[in-house]
Amino acid sequence: MVDGGWGGVVRAGLLTCVRGLVQAVLSQAACIPLFVVTVLSIAFIPIGVGVVLAPVAIGAMRGLANAQRVWAAEWSGVPIPVPYRPAQAGGGPFRRLWGLLRDPATWRDLLWTLLNAPVGLLLGLLPACLLAYGLEGILVAPWLGQITFYGWGPFWPLDAWGPIGIVAPMVLGAVLLVVSFPVGSRILKGHALFCQSLLSPARTALAERVRELAETRSETVDASAAELRRIERDLHDGAQARLVALSMSIGLAEELMKHDPEAAGKLLAEARADSGQALTELRGLVRGIHPPVLAERGLDGAVRALALSVPFPVDVRIDLPGRPDAPVESAAYFAVAEMLANTAKHSGAGRAWIQIEHGGGRLVLIVGDDGTGGADPAAGSGMRGIERRLAAFDGTMAVTSPPGGPTVVTMELPCALSSPRIWPSSGTG
């Protein structure tokens, strides 16, 4: 701040005053109206108008709060992280509004607009006032005090103090003027710290995140343990048992070969049929663990293959410049597969569509159908399972399915894409 010698100090001091004045003006001209409008629009939600107004008001409030965050960092070096939760993708206006109202940061913003009205006014005006009072002490008070009834600082009236009434305001005013520069910037910083206390993420948000992570982790661990148990049981009762039967049949056929070749042949044919059955079961199991086509063609090809396996036409639009990580890819695939299976089972749809794209660090999957609607994510264990699986990656799922349709499921997974695909799309989808 003292880079440019005294000139620099004066410039910085004046800048501080101007910034303080900006804060003071905004605390009245922006914070008060925003507080009133936001409170009213939230109050009007029950009569409908608020549904449209509240997101706009909250958006404007966030705009001001974000500007304040930038100023606090640039002017006073007080960093204020943006605390807002990511916006809900898809879903109707109600869902978006609900997302805004459930975000604690919205309410802390509102409290800030209320408290900043007096605090911002006071702290904003102080630097300029100190400066102005110092100048008054030097330039105005000594002379005016001689002419008329006038006071400055502790001296009331000035002419009662004789020569002291002339010298003291000038000395004290000069001191005040010099002091006002460092003090002004501290006051501005004080205001920034006040803003920080309300505008940064609440400590409870961190605690909430920890709780959420612990929850999704234990759900993921449970789900994968259950999955392993299921695979173990399927192998034990299925393929493994069949292979035992197979080797018994072959052993018996070996014995019979010498004296009853015909029976031996029959046994061998049975053994072959058994091996076919075991292979079919293993194939099903493998498909449930990690579909081979996913390994071979990635999400793009696997979803196209999936679309070909359902008994109704599916429009597939995929725009992925690269491949997500394998676990994300797998979660995304099974999510789409589950939604498509639901469509086939319940909706009576004539057609469906799948849209997959990547933007803003998120993989967005949309599965829709023209069926009868009425899908309830809370009712089906399948959908609930997918929601859990996505939650492990901080993914979200939004379902709109009014009675009569159409049903649209939007899923989002935060992820990065790896290097661009090596093989060009076959274009046969």
Place this chain on the structure above:
Amino acid sequence: MRVVIAEDLALLRDGLIRLLEAFGFEVVEAVDNGPSLLRALTTHRPDVAVVDVRLPPTFTDEGLKAALEARKEIPGLPVLVLSQHVEQLYARELLSDSSGGIGYLLKDRVSEVGQFVDAVRRVAAGGTALDPDVVAQLLTRHAREEPLQALTPREREVLGLMAEGRSNAAIASALFVTEKAISKHTNSIFGKLGLPPSEDDNRRVLAVLAYLGT
């Protein structure tokens, strides 16, 4: 008949060589990865190739890609693709150039030796051999549609075998009826589906598959 085999598991590769040689095929080369397969196909120009979908180095669909690549260079090069799983997506890609000489079977089918060898010969002759699983998926996919519902159960059975690429004679022996009965069924099927009748087995298969949307 000269064959090229591509299979990365030594056990299966040796089994395939032994099996095909037992039926009078001449295995000119057996390779275990995608790039060697492409080279073998373009240099030997075999009468037929038996190819595993998943091969090194990527262990994805290297074999399929190499086969498609080779067929671009040598149109109609007969290729029988084997896999642990069948996908309609791959069937589409294989059949997309509609020049015939394509087989796509589950690996398990090799155990039905007679039928497998028959499929290899059929593909080598420019015909088609499509796995019953793929055909079943195709038929269920269209099961709801009007023309397919008009077929009798027997006709649907015949349609399925036809889509696998079998000739009338083969269908007749599989269903234990006369060839004449089968040709009556096929005429009726073509009439109901609105397809031009054809006596040429291969063109007939392609018409059926095109109808089913592969």
